[in-house]
Amino acid sequence: MNNPITENWLNDFIRRGIAEDVGDGDHTALACIPSDDRKSARLIVKQEGIIAGLTIAEAIFHYLDPSSSWKSLKNEGEYVFPGQIAAVLEANTRVILKGERLALNTIQRMSGIATLSHRLANKVADLPVRLIDTRKTTPLLRPLEKWAVVLGGCENYRFGLFDRIMIKDNHIDASGSITQALKQVNNYLDFHELQLEITVEVRNKQEIEEVLAVGGCQRIMLDNFSPAEIKEAVALIGKKMEIEASGGINEDNLREYAETGVDFISLGALTHSAGSLDLSLKIIS
Known part of the structure; x- marks a missing residue:
């Protein structure tokens, strides 16, 4: 998944974002700025990191003013430094002020995730090992946040509940057992003629052994295992299935988990714990 953002989704995002921020009008700009005034503005980098979302900002200003001119001076996913100019905008001045916050919020959020x-x-x-994201994203912003993950050099996992089967602890407990859950899932996929890969979350060695005995899935996810426990699990599973580690993994212990031999590490922190990259949009007087 390189860029999950569709034109329809983006237009809807911009409409909702502008409606939320502008409401019945930007009364400050309407009062202070002549309707035909045009200005230029610069997107200034104030913190080093990976820039992401420039094309989204361009779309925001084009939506508000089709005659606007946006020139990105940096590429999506490029490393930037304080003082650099990431983009230059020329547009109706009221439009610059109307779209400024939505554009900045989007770029700063995406750049924080990418960084x-x-x-x-x-x-x-x-x-x-491959680092993958999760569904722990900001509601309604998942396409933006997942694209930012890719721009930063990690990978997208499933986009939602619809594009991969993941049998988690609640599914197992509600079904009665891993064996029963796997049987029901495979029957469901056969009946509906669906081809979806299956991941099973396990909590201990006994559940690993049950998955290996039953089969019918492509990946085992080791949930909240210690590095030592993961090494034992990797030896037990071997190459029979893909192995994913998840839970309790952060920047400080990432390397230790990555050295256990797992194929994937899923990190909710990529999206739920990322900050924002400091940027500003300044009108040139």
């Missing part, structure tokens, strides 16, 4: 993803990916770049 964290870049930093974590670099920590394990010499190892064969």
